[in-house]
Amino acid sequence: MKKSLLILTCCILLSVLSTRASGQESAASQELIEDQIQALSVEFFEYMSSSKYSDAAGLFHCPQEYTTVKRSGQTLGISKLLKVFVDEFGIPSNYKINETPTTYYNVTVCGGDREYWEKYPSYMQIPLEVVFSKEDDGYIVILFSNILNKWEIRAVAYGLPAQRPGAKERIVEVMTKMLITLQPKTHKTPTKEKYPIVLASNK
Numbered sequence: 001m002k003k004s005l006l007i008l009t010c011c012i013l014l015s016v017l018s019t020r021a022s023g024q025e026s027a028a029s030q031e032l033i034e035d036q037i038q039a040l041s042v043e044f045f046e047y048m049s050s051s052k053y054s055d056a057a058g059l060f061h062c063p064q065e066y067t068t069v070k071r072s073g074q075t076l077g078i079s080k081l082l083k084v085f086v087d088e089f090g091i092p093s094n095y096k097i098n099e100t101p102t103t104y105y106n107v108t109v110c111g112g113d114r115e116y117w118e119k120y121p122s123y124m125q126i127p128l129e130v131v132f133s134k135e136d137d138g139y140i141v142i143l144f145s146n147i148l149n150k151w152e153i154r155a156v157a158y159g160l161p162a163q164r165p166g167a168k169e170r171i172v173e174v175m176t177k178m179l180i181t182l183q184p185k186t187h188k189t190p191t192k193e194k195y196p197i198v199l200a201s202n203k
Contacts, residue, residue, distance in 0.1 A: 033124070036151045037144045041126055044142065044153065049091050053079035060111040061145055061152035074111050080181045081109045085158050088174045090133030092140060098127040104139050105171040106159030107178060120145055123154055135160060135170070 040059060047056035057078035062071050085107075110117075128140045138160050145154040158174075160167040 033146075033151065037124060037126065037142075040144065040151065040153060041142055044156070045092070045095075048082065048086060051083075051086070053082045053086075056082050059153045061147055061154055062111050063116050064148065077182060078109055078111060081178050082156075084174065084178050084181055085109075085156075088177065089135050089138065089158050092128075092130035092132055092138070094129075094131040096129045098129045098139060102139065103162040104159040105162055105168050106139070106141075106157040107171055107175050108155050108157040109178075110143075110155030117145075117154070120147060122146075132158075137161060137164075 044056055044059055047053070047059075054075060057075045060074075060078055062074050066074065123143045123145045125141055125143045128142075130138055130140050132138045138158065141157045141159070143154040143156070144151050146152075160171060162168070
């Protein structure tokens with residue numbers, strides 16, 4: 001089933017997700033880029049901690065070719081999934097850059113789709129060690145892409161260390177809840193018992 005939102009779960013080495021950029025920027029421009037993505041990260045976490053999921057979803061890149069309706073659908077879908085992140089993992093704290101390749105299980109949300117991002121393979125990332133209020137030690141990785149000369153969030157992954165007992169099962173559980181969240185709601189036909197038909201009388 002094709003969706004505009006990618007939900008992935010896998011065991012990832014942070015070294016595989018190492019920063020990928022052109023590598024040709026000057027020191028000054030590199031510092032400017034780092035400032036921009038750091039500001040985006042701070043804004044994202046502020047929205048998440050304030051339960052402003054739609055605002056956080058608005059920081060994600062949306063393909064320019066999307067219609068207004070499809071853009072709204074992406075923002076709504078991402079905001080629902082970000083709420084699942086908070087509901088299941090809690091609020092992160094004790095942020096620290098993770099400089100050591102680490103194996104962990106994760107769930108990821110991003111805008112666009114797989115085919116779209118294959119056209120834009122370059123990205124930068126901020127890998128973080130955090131402490132989740134509901135899951136203790138964990139990881140968050142934020143990926144950024146520069147499309148049309150603007151840095152935006154490409155994807156966000158929340159994860160748990162692979163060595164933690166039950167980590168894989170817990171991540172699968174969260175992923176299942178994310179998939180259920182994106183399922184369209186079905187409207188049941190009203191039953192006669194719930195809405196009885198009353199016949200009018202002239203008496």
